[in-house]
Amino acid sequence: NYLKPRSVFSNKMEITELLQNINSHLSRLIIDYQRQGKILTTPKVKTFYQSFYITEVEQKAELTLFTFIDEFIETSKTQSNPKTGSPVSSRTIQSYKTTKNFLQRFNDEVYNIDFDTIGLEFYYDFIEFGEQNALTKNYIGKHIKVLKTIMNEATEQELTDNYQFKSKKFIVLREEADNIYLTNDEILSIWNSDLSAEPQQELARDLFVIGAFTGLRVSDYNNITKSQIKKLNGVDMLHIKTQKTGAIVHIPLHPIVKEILKKYDGNPPPKMAETKLNKHIKDVCENAGIDEIEHITQTIGGKKVTKKRYRFELVKSHTARRSFCTNAYLSGMSAIDIMAISGHKTETAFLKYIKVTPEQTA
Numbered sequence: 001n002y003l004k005p006r007s008v009f010s011n012k013m014e015i016t017e018l019l020q021n022i023n024s025h026l027s028r029l030i031i032d033y034q035r036q037g038k039i040l041t042t043p044k045v046k047t048f049y050q051s052f053y054i055t056e057v058e059q060k061a062e063l064t065l066f067t068f069i070d071e072f073i074e075t076s077k078t079q080s081n082p083k084t085g086s087p088v089s090s091r092t093i094q095s096y097k098t099t100k101n102f103l104q105r106f107n108d109e110v111y112n113i114d115f116d117t118i119g120l121e122f123y124y125d126f127i128e129f130g131e132q133n134a135l136t137k138n139y140i141g142k143h144i145k146v147l148k149t150i151m152n153e154a155t156e157q158e159l160t161d162n163y164q165f166k167s168k169k170f171i172v173l174r175e176e177a178d179n180i181y182l183t184n185d186e187i188l189s190i191w192n193s194d195l196s197a198e199p200q201q202e203l204a205r206d207l208f209v210i211g212a213f214t215g216l217r218v219s220d221y222n223n224i225t226k227s228q229i230k231k232l233n234g235v236d237m238l239h240i241k242t243q244k245t246g247a248i249v250h251i252p253l254h255p256i257v258k259e260i261l262k263k264y265d266g267n268p269p270p271k272m273a274e275t276k277l278n279k280h281i282k283d284v285c286e287n288a289g290i291d292e293i294e295h296i297t298q299t300i301g302g303k304k305v306t307k308k309r310y311r312f313e314l315v316k317s318h319t320a321r322r323s324f325c326t327n328a329y330l331s332g333m334s335a336i337d338i339m340a341i342s343g344h345k346t347e348t349a350f351l352k353y354i355k356v357t358p359e360q361t362a
Contacts, residue, residue, distance in 0.1 A: 115160035131302035141173035204280035211320025213254035285312035
């Protein structure tokens with residue numbers, strides 16, 4: 001933090017003072033982050049370093065909501081989720097990008113937005129804009145949820161003193177979705193389908209069935225490794241640290257899951273892109289005769305809309321996990337035991353998740 005005594009500079013004292021001031025400036029940042037238990041990343045150090053040469057007025061003038069969102073997305077790629085300690089997933093980062101793009105559309109088509117405009121007037125206008133674009137209530141809610149996450153980070157960094165987004169009226173829109181589950185008989189029907197002539201469908205089916213008999217999310221059942229398969233007291237088990245929550249789960253292997261592993265010489269099936277899995281599993285279910293009519297109701301464009309859909313059209317990668325939880329519950333397995341496998345934190349959240357009709361409960 002100082003020049004060597006023999007250095008030849010006419011302004012040696014000024015340079016030494018500048019270096020010491022920079023050091024003090026950065027030291028305050030390190031101490032502040034240690035005190036708050038925050039993660040100090042390279043982009044944040046760079047921004048703080050640059051702020052040494054920029055006046056507070058100039059710095060605030062340069063940093064807008066959208067430039068901050070870009071910085072937030074880049075920083076997320078190298079950060080860990082503070083709740084789980086796991087890296088922020090690519091799916092979460094993609095959701096940040098999608099929300100940023102939709103906010104940009106709002107900015108271009110309705111009115112300009114920045115930190116200080118994110119209030120209740122914006123909130124209602126944003127919902128109306130989403131409805132005009134025929135978005136579902138839950139999809140609008142996802143954008144609001146991401147925006148609140150971004151604004152929380154901005155206020156923590158003291159980039160804005162606008163806390164209107166914390167209002168009780170600035171809520172994340174949600175409605176219960178009409179998601180389906182597959183019964184055990186339906187799962188067995190797709191398992192017993194001869195797909196030898198359709199290798200992509202066969203792979204999608206095998207991955208899906210593993211999910212339906214383990215309760216794992218697609219991010220986990222689509223990424224199982226051989227090292228996660230272990231014996232405990234003579235029982236073949238899956239030992240997995242889940243990607244989304246970081247929870248560690250231990251799952252006994254269902255006989256059909258063992259058959260699938262045997263089919264791949266003791267290894268889990270190869271990974272398949274989720275978009276392809278979603279496409280192929282619909283074809284698998286259609287060929288297996290899972291084609292009853294379902295009436296699906298959701299809020300689209302601010303209005304309740306009911307559509308008729310074939311069951312196979314509604315099956316997706318996540319249906320496997322929902323099927324496991326629902327079938328286990330209907331079989332008489334206690335919610336607490338199922339939650340130990342599924343990783344749900346509360347019984348209230350679990351009971352909202354499973355798809356059991358009032359008649360089945362009775």
